Amino acid sequence: MRVLKFGGTSVANAQNIKLVLDIVIKKAAQEKVIVVVSAFTKVTDLLVLASQKAAANDESYKEIVAEIEKKHLDAIKELIPVSEQSGLLSHIKRIINHLETLLDGCFLLGELSPRTSDTILSFGELLSSYIIAEAFKQNHKNAGYKDSRELIKTNTNFGKAAVNFEITNELIADYYASNESQIVVMPGFIASTEEGIGTTLGRGGSDYTAAILAGALNASELEIWTDVNGMFTANPKIVKQAQPIATISYQEAMELSHFGAKVLYPPTIQPVFKKNIPIWIKNTFEPEAIGTFISNEDNSHTSPVKGISHIDNITLITLEGSGMVGVAGVSKRLFEVLSNENINIIFITQASSEHSICIGILNSDANNAEFSINKAFQQEISQNKIDPCIVEKDLCIIALVGENMKNHQGLSGRMFSTLGKNNVNIRAIAQGASERNISVVINERDVKKALNTLHENFFEENTKQLNLFVMGVGNVGEKFIEQINQQKKFLKENLKINLRVIAVSNSRKMYFDEDGMPLKDWQSLLSNGETSDKEAFISKVKSLNLRNSIFVDITANEAVSQTYNQYLKHNIAVVTCNKIACSSAYDNYKKLKNLSRQYNAPFLFETNVGAGLPIIDTLKHLIASGDKVNKIQAVLSGSLNFIFNNFDENNSFHDVVKEAGVQGFTEPDPKIDLSGVDVARKILILIRESGYQMEIEDIQNNSFLPAECMATTNNEDFFKSLVKHASHFENLLAEAKAKDSRLKFVATFENGKARVGLEFIPKESPFYNLEGKDNIVQFYTDRYIDQPLLIKGAGAGAAVTASGIFADVIRIGNI
Template structure:
């Protein structure tokens, strides 16, 4: 024999009930069944509301009662043929009339006792189970209905009655010994006291009913049918990648249920646990899905962590003081106070110094607990031996659960390391001697990030999800998105990196999608987004609080560069091609680097120098390995190199600069490149990364541009001025020809002095043959003395810059 329990969502409406009837009919062909039915979805809540309204003198309870009656009659009419409805409708109406009499009594008396409440709440299961039993008889004649109040006997503790198992087991066995029906339908949740008064079994009552029946009959299996595919590795509403757990032990199931898994309520499985009867959690709406099998059967070679769960709305109360050290009875007094106030303690930890005791309770109990504890210890508080209790609200308990965790070393370290890397602050820790669960208290705002991070680490083959927030989607940004879209599958399969673009913004629009933007249509989605707002963009990124968040700045905007600090302080990595921050005041540059270390938030800016070339990374490795950079010579502007490589007797300076802009080699404002400030910033960044302190105004910038050109305020005026000063640029070109040299814009650092300037490069110099938009850097160090370390390659262009940004993102994924 098997016992099957169907929850409220499984019998929410006629369509769902038909699915349940189909499941029962199939299973009844092979074995005897007991079917335990919950109230229709939401009906118990409606009954509770109606009773409270009636007791408060609110006549609108009659409206709720009418809704309850209508709901049941409509379902009955849809399930039962018209020819057989008359007597059944009359029976349902009689039950509803009895309910109405009770509610009228509450209304007239102006009160609602626990005993009356139990009787009123019992009507949900009485109605649903009766309708279900009658519907089942339409196809399965060898089925019957039995009122669970005649089988399950309790004490008179109304609201949460305790079962008298000796009498109950005898009644159940006697009934089923003489019953020959293939299927018996029983209402869940309800019972009766020894003298026949209605009682209820409390939270999880229908599960409890099913477990009581299964335990008494030594059933082969207890099946709990619900609306999910079993117990999950985490709450699937919070962790989208959560997976159903195929096999789990009783103890693991209870631990997960205690820590918030709603599928099962721990006390309800006690009757089957004692008899070693397996439990199967199944989905009514996907009956072919495997579900979760709960038993004492040992599973070899499985993940030692079976699930990650949490309890929210937690308050942490700490009682501490020197007066507790070595004084016996402090803990006893504390827990007696809480017990007297009927406050359940969910979490306990105590320092070995005995200086403090920390407990976790529900937020709703916090005020009462604080007052009661302070009153109980008022003498010690007055004598300054103990401090008034410290109360911290709006916290959450997260827990790793697994029967075999005790046999695997380093799990707790892995858990806390994973949380720490994502800046999740741990307020308290508890681990039982059984090591079946490791619990930690964190801020409620961090729970989604914490659960997803832990799940990723323990259940997703070390796949790391990176959440990108991209500011600036012009030429470079467009290529960056294109590259992500192209490589997304490769990264997931080969590097175990799952890239998601959560937000995009340009100067006009911004668009957010917490589940990840569909990159095939990102341009359309961005156009449909809201008006761009830098402050709101930042606030959204921080509020989402996603794990492994990365802010990607693909602008040349100074105001954007000033927000890096806000992100780094919140453990949000920053990847940028914007040189302004790293070329700002030295103190600000050092502060950003320090914040990156302090909050474990990578700050990467490889594309600040040389686009996609590994120039900054090389400097970092030189310095880290103990080498010292003594001299730097470089051509660092791909745009200027392109311009001077193409400026000749056939192409005017104006036309070449125009072409450089059209190909995306210059900044949107070409004066940034041509003024030399862009090159000055780049050499400054290399100098700082080499370990030297320098400010931008200490770099000599010998401009080759006429002052009138640099003083223009629009691009149109700037290009017009290039035409007006064409003779100036022609003279520079002719001088280079006369010296048999080529023009290169060179940055140099040596002996603490730096400068950037246009130079005439002779044929025997390494810079002479630098073509196109290429960059070149020569590092002279303690190790590279006679022959400098040389890095050369494309140093400008949307695609190579985007690839450099992409490489920085991947570096973060590999950390």
């Protein structure tokens, strides 16, 4: 004997029911089968809605009944030959008329009792099972039907009745001792009292019906057919990378189903567990897929963590006070209060000091629980021995489940560390002595991030997903996205880093794709995106609340740099080539660094100095290892180095500056580079990263530009002024030749003072042969005294700057 249960999606329509017929008839060729079916998809919800509307004197319940009727009549017309439809249509019509009569009564009385509700909800399974049974009779010569209310007997706890197994098992055994049908179809979910009053077994109770039958008949197997390939390592609707679980123990399955794995109704395990009847979770739409096998088999060789599940809509209630310490019976009184109010406790934890007890219940029970508890402890509260209970709503329980977790050290720490790194605050923790389950309570808004982060850590070979929000997609931004697209596969295979670009934005448009945008289409997607809005961009990034989120600023915009604190406070890393933030007021610079540490959100800005050169990273390692920087000498502007390397008798200063802009070596406003402001910002950042406190105003800027050039307010006037003052620049060039030197714009920090300016560099200097757009930095430290630590290489250009930003992103992936 084999018992098969088919859920609502499996019997949603005639097309799906035909798949069920094929599956069952193949099974029936080998042994007798019982087929337990749910109501058609959404029908139970429609029945609930109709009953509520009727009780509220809303006549639209009649429209819902008509919809239910049509759904079933349509199925009959597709499944049953026309010549055989008459009797079935009449039977279904009688059932619908009975339903209408009950709803009419609810409408007239203006109320809906639990008993009436159970009767109304039973119609979904009664209708579906009768139609499906007739379909089997058309396709198999030995198929029958049995109303499960005649076999499964319960108490009168309407809505979720408790089964009387002694009577039920006897009735089932007696029926099947005389039954000769090869296939028997039965409605799930419904039962009755010994007096014949209809009851239900709770939403999801069709699984339970099938398990009761399997247990009573010592079935060879119980098969639960649904619309997914078994139980998953996490909810696949929330965790896209979730995987089917091949084998799992009864205990693990119970834990996962209790904590929200909706593929299996929690009470289902119990009737088959003691009899060691295995359970298969299979997919009606992919019957050849392996599915999940639930049994008592030894799974010690498999992963210690089998799955991660969760329960939404949780409220934490905490009872605490000094009057609880050492007082016997406080817990008993608390639990009795909740039991008397029929409130189910999902989660319990108690401090070892006995000063507090914390319980988790459903949000819907919170108000009743708060009132009842405060009333029960009214005397202690009035005497200030116990505080009024603390209520925290809109929480979620996350559970890590695995039979072998007890044999592996450090899993709890790994779980808490993973959540902590993503700024998921844990409100409460519980772990049973069996160590089969570690449960934590978190804020409901963090559930998606928490599930994905934990799943990534425990099931995805330590592949780390980084979610990027890119603002600024000009020359550098375009190269950055191009590099990501080029290296995406390599990073995933070799560094276990999965890069996704979630959003891109420029000054006009912004575009978001929560699942990661296809990078080959990013430009067209952006052009059709919504209007760019800095505050709306921030709000969307926060609301998505994705794990390992990184805001990438590839602008030179001051307003954008002022938003970093908002990202860091929400555990969103910041990677930027924008120098404004780190060269702003020292207090702001320190605040950002502190926020980064406080919220565990990396703040990286390697490209602020030297584009893709590892200057800041090297400096950080020097300081971290205990070295001290005493002096810095550097050529830090790739654009100025390009300009002075190419400025000669054949190329005017104006033309070379123009070409630097075309090549992407200067800022959009070239005066920022030529004025020395850009270099001053860079040396300031190096000084601060060396451990010194300094403001931009403290840096002496010896500008080589004439005052008139500096006074211009737009690029057109600026370039005109360069032509007008051409002789000034030619004189500088002539003086350099006379001194057998080259012109370099140098930044220097020494003895606590800093300066930037144009200098005549002699041949013996390492700066003399600095070609193209290269940068060079010399660090004189306690360890590098006579010979400085020297870093040299390309310090400007879209590609190298993009590569520096990319490197910072990879650094975060490796943290």
